[in-house]
Amino acid sequence: MEFKQLAKDRYSCRKMTTRKVEDNLIEQIIETAIQAPTAVNYQPVKIFWMKSDKAKNDVHQVTRFTFGAETFLVVGYKNTDGWVRSFDKHVFAETDAAIVASHIMLQVADLGLSTTWVGYFDAPLLRSMYPEMKDYELTAIFPIGYAAEDGTPSSRHYVRKSREEILEIL
Numbered sequence: 256m257e258f259k260q261l262a263k264d265r266y267s268c269r270k271m272t273t274r275k276v277e278d279n280l281i282e283q284i285i286e287t288a289i290q291a292p293t294a295v296n297y298q299p300v301k302i303f304w305m306k307s308d309k310a311k312n313d314v315h316q317v318t319r320f321t322f323g324a325e326t327f328l329v330v331g332y333k334n335t336d337g338w339v340r341s342f343d344k345h346v347f348a349e350t351d352a353a354i355v356a357s358h359i360m361l362q363v364a365d366l367g368l369s370t371t372w373v374g375y376f377d378a379p380l381l382r383s384m385y386p387e388m389k390d391y392e393l394t395a396i397f398p399i400g401y402a403a404e405d406g407t408p409s410s411r412h413y414v415r416k417s418r419e420e421i422l423e424i425l
Contacts, residue, residue, distance in 0.1 A: 261361060261364055261365055262361070264364065265360060265361060265364040266407075266408035266409075266412045267370075267371035267372065267408070267409070267412065268322065268369030268370060268371055268400075268402045268406045268408075269322050269371060269406060269409065270322055270323060270402070270403040270405060270406035271322050271323040271324045271369060271398070271400030271401060271402060271403055271406060272323070272400060272401045272402070272403050273323065273325075274400070274401045275325065275326075276325075276326040276368060276399055276400055276401070280366050280368065281304065281326060281328075281399070283362065283366060284328070284359055284362045284363055284366070284399070285302060285304070285328075287358050287359070287361075287362040288302055288330075288355050288358050288359050288362070290358070291351075291354045291355040291357075291358040292354060293338075293347070293351035293354060293355070294337065294338035294347035294350065294351055295338040297336060297337060297338045297347075297348075297351070298336075298351070299332050299333050299334070299335075299336035299337040299338075299348040299351055299352075300330060300331065300332045300348075300351055300352050300355045301330075301331045301332070301333075301388075301391055302328055302329070302330055302331075302355070302359075303328070303329040303330075303331065303385070303387070303388060304327075304328055305326075305327040305328070305329060306326075310327070311325055311327065313381065313384050313385075314327045314329075314376075314381075314396060314398075316377075316380070316384075317376045317377040317378075317380050317381045317384075317396075318373055318375060318376035318377070318396060320371075320373045320375055320376070320396075320398070321373075321398045322371065322398050322400070322406075323398075323400065323403070324370075324398030324399055324400040325400070326398070326399040326400060327396055327397065327398055327399070328359060328396070328397045328399065329381070329388075329393055329395070329396050329397075330352050330355055330356045330359070330393070330394050330395045330397070331352065331388060331391030331392060331393045331394060332348040332349060332351060332352035332391060332392055332394060333348060333390055333391055333392070334346050334348045334349070334392065335348075336348060337349075337351060348392075349392070349394065352392075352394045352395075353394070356372060356394065356395045356397070359397055360372060360397070363397070363399055367401075368399055368400065368401060368402075369399070369400060369401065369402040369406065370397045370398060370399045370400075371397070371398065372395050372397065373395060373396040373397065373398065374394070374395060376393075376396050378392075378393040381393060
């Protein structure tokens with residue numbers, strides 16, 4: 256699919272079927288995420304595939320926004336591992352995580368799957384459940400699945416600011 260069309264068609268899916276997502280598709284999503292550009296290529300991110308039954312159940316403990324999915328990727332980052340801009344000491348780790356997360360969302364859509372960026376979750380609780388996560392800021396959970404027939408975009412999906420509101424030519 257042409258990228259512009261993919262970006263336009265992708266939406267936050269809030270209802271998925273019970274069909275299992277094949278591991279090879281998740282592997283493709285992870286490979287794409289690994290290729291995402293990061294500041295100075297420091298790659299201060301970690302992707303946690305919540306694959307075990309326990310991990311899936313734990314996701315349900317930290318958020319109610321799972322939308323029927325049974326496959327979850329969590330994206331985290333370490334501020335201490337991010338590139339720091341010398342002029343103002345701005346750390347790019349969170350930006351890098353957002354770039355990786357965006358690659359995840361777009362690759363999910365390109366594979367004919369669906370997801371949404373879930374930011375509403377109890378990150379401290381999730382970190383306490385998994386020592387592997389303790390040093391990471393957790394920025395997103397991606398429930399991944401096949402869209403249900405009635406899993407259409409919300410009306411907010413189609414609301415966009417005008418070009419004039421977004422773009423300033425200097």
